Amino acid sequence: MIANPTTQVDWNGIAPIITIAVTALVVPFADLFARTHAKRWVAILIGGLGTLLAAGLCAQQYGSTGTVFGGAFALGGFTVVFEEIVLLALFGSLLLFATTMQERRVGGSVALMLWSACGALLMAGASNLMTVFLGIELLSLALYCLCGMNDRPASRESALKYLVLSSTASGFMLLGMALLFGASGSVALSSLTLGGLATSSFLWSGSALFFVGLAFKMSLAPFHAWSPDVYEGAPMPVTAFMSVATKAATLAVLARFLYAALPTGMSSAFLLPIWILAGLSMLVGNLGMLAQTDLKRLLAYSGVAQAGYLLVALAGTTALGLRYAIYYLVAYAIMNLGAFSVAAALSDEKEAGSALSAYHALASRRPYLAAMMSLFLLALAGLPPTAGFLGKILLLSTGVATGYWWLAVLLILGTAISLFAYAKIIRAMYARPDGKAQPELPVAPWPAMISIALYGIALVVMTFYPLTPSNIVPFVR
């Protein structure tokens, strides 16, 4: 359905995106005029304020319904929740610039990250294929540049790898979208729900390519190979942002597609490959963690597994499952940001906190950071008293209730394997100092320390509040 172009445009609906875009334009100018030693904090401050303003504007939209721009962008609870998760990731990642990255690069990086977030925000509300693609490309293009922002060769390598591989996946996706358009004759996701399309071969083959693109962005195995290399090479704030915002935005697109765009009466064989990818990701991600020596690489594999966990909740496409997936996504965002924040607090421009060897006997030197890192790792492993534990219980219960018991079994198996990797770091942190001279640890600024505490508190408190708002699901339909 094509909306009447003369209709009054509801600018409020995309106010958060506009805010972020404007902030992204302001940051480079401020960077130009700021004094040399203030550049870092000026950029972080402006970016952070813009993010907070956007988050506030976004929250206002919670109760609204309908779409804007001729059905291109959906409003409502679902969009808002994913937008807020993206903004949380953005804010948390901006704080990481406090310790990492050369001062002269911070301004540009912050601006690029804001642009990238614009893409993720678009994806959160995208309700037609054009917006989906626009969002994905905006997100990715900025990220290609961000990955190469460090002087290290690994950084350049990661940017190039990400560019080539992501473009390949985008190509598949674009072809898939074209086929989907062929099936329904419209770019609107809602036009796919017509009952007659359930057996359309255009829809089936188009979805196959569309899923390949999404699986790549969510780094589901076997489309995950890029993530360890890219995560490792990219600057730490970029890795943190990528690991949360990209996954959240892609999950929003996938969930909207599964819940709101599938023809009624679709056979369960249609979605089976996605659940297989989820199972595979849980195995590959957790196994891949075992032999890592770099925290960012380890978290990349962890992210592969976590993406698999998230999909377990969507298997069966129940309303409760979507709510549980959102709960777990919020928990995942917080624990990942927490882990990266600790790593950044131990880092300087050279990112010393990225190597796992930096965590040996950390407890005797930085007891607070070691304790918080342990909490975040426990949450990633899914142990109490953290939201990771409750989240996994909820995912498991959905998997069992919807009959996807084999996914539940793989989830438990994957969790068991991952414990080795996480526990190894915790044990290393609480080991006795081995007497060798350790490099001097930097002192992180207080905002970073406070944010780490807040992440930890949020994870524990969330254990007692398992519910996400129940009015999310109606807005998807």
Add this chain to the structure above:
Amino acid sequence: MIHHVMGVDGTYPLLLTLWLLPLLGGVLCWAFGPQLKTAAGWLASGALLASFVLTIVAWPTATQNLNGAVGAHQALVSWMPGFDFGLLFDPLSLIWTCIITGVGFLIHLYSIGYMHGDRAFARFFAFLNFFVFAMLTLVLSDNFAGLLIGWGLVGLASYFLIGFWFEKPSAVAAARKAFVINVVGDIAIMMAIFIMIAKVGSVGYGDVFSHVAAFGPTLFAVCVCLFIGAAAKSAQLPLHTWLPDAMEGPTPVSALIHAATMVTAGVYLIARCAPLWNASPDAQLLVGTVGGLTALVGAILGTAQWDIKRILAYSTMSQIGYMIMGVGVGAYEGGVAHFFTHAFFKAQLFLGSGIVIHALANEQDVRRMGGLRKKLPFAFFAMLIGVLAICGLPGLSGSFSKDAVIQGALEHGHPWLYVVGVVTAGITAYYMFRMLFLTFTGAHRGEIDPSHLGMRHPELVGTPHGDSHSEHHHAPAWLMNVPVAILIVPTIAAGWLLFGGGASWWATFFATTFAPETLPAAPISEMATTGIVLLIVALGFLVAYLRYGRMGDAKAAAEKLRMETVHAFPALTNAFYFDAALDALFVRPAAWLGALSAQILDPHIIDGAVREIVHLARSLGNGVRAVQSGLLRAYVLLVVGGAVVFIAYYTLIGVHR
């Protein structure tokens, strides 16, 4: 599902305060023990007194009745669906709260005197206050999960306090035994909760009780699981063996936890779950029978004890048997009333015995007592009133509630339980007066060599409570006497609340809690029952008097006691072999299983499997790493390969739609 809550929803700051005050007191005593010294006792007592006063002030909220919703409901935390935590303050929890805080306060006060000079004085009061908080959690929770939390915490507090003098190996063993048996009960309740979640989808009292029909045939299983929990906590057959051993704890602990409050939690649970029991006559029969048997067995075992506290422990077990029998057969008001009056007279008996033990430097064996009436006239008077109340002298509190239970059994169609109740009353009179005569009348036997009294292990007798306790300085006597004196008032008077049958204050008070029922008139009237019980009690007294009331001088009495000890029935001295049976049935098989696991299962099968799994995971992990070559073309190949498989699947399956 619609969320049903019992009580009037609202905000009740008084309720929250009276619930949390003991916790605050406990934390303060624990954290600032060294600084507080003896003030810890006053602080803990003050917290409880305030809590008790608030209970009285909040009384009207518990009895309010708004369109059939009785009492106050304070929502606290909403967790997952079906797990809404809150406080429920209705007539049933009000009665328990009154006893816990009121009698609890008196026992705290008494403890200041009793524990005077103990090395861990502040720690004792921290535990005691913590216990009260846990007990309040148990009775104020509005759902089974909260109840179970309180249930577990009182078990923990009981463990700490039984083993308070942990220098004594016997105290540690007793604490461990009590804890293990109570955990069996905790697990049974957890099972019941699992069934509730499966069948009703909620643990809230309101939800469960309004969906009793949803249980279907599993209702009996739920009731049995709940009853196993109740039996473990309330020392019912065959899970009672921990209670006599628990007397290793300080006497105030025995009075508070193992007589007045914690051990009656089972009675509370069954009274609270009246809707479940009313719907399952089989479960009622089971609970009533076990309660009656426990009353009888406890009383019989009480006749063969020499330790004054063990006599009272078996008496407690027997009296709780009465309560369980009452709530089991459906005479909820009677059962709860017996809890109410028992809390007073049993606390008084325990505190009275504490005065005796304290005065005799920790002597607990009645064979070495005698003639203490002159030396301790106040203790004698207090215990005499307590004994008369427990025996059911008309006018004293025990007679009203005990007769209500016995008569209730008959009214609900269980004549054999009626007979059991009457017989038990006679035995009760016998062993209570036996204790009273042996302790307070005749000649003092404290100077006689223990072996001449037939005592087998004289070296163990009179072991001081703890190293520091033996050299304690005496606290002023009034600190221990005043609480006992105060308790005499309700011991005498509390029963009059039940005076007047169906129109009594008690019946009116619980009219909205337990659905009133019309029962066919019993073949024996209430008055006649009182007469029969009185007759049997008089018989029990007479036998006790003939055997122990006139034993002559110390030497003759000692010889009589020696003969009795030597010729005692082995079945009685071994407490009907319950310990041995539990040991053979559960402890030894468990130990055997543990040995098997430690020697064969664990090293060879479980550890071996773990080693193999680690090995497998390592090699699989290496496989994942091998794919991760770092070469761009390999990655592209992976993406394209994956896409090809995807397209193949979708086109092939799609075509065959």
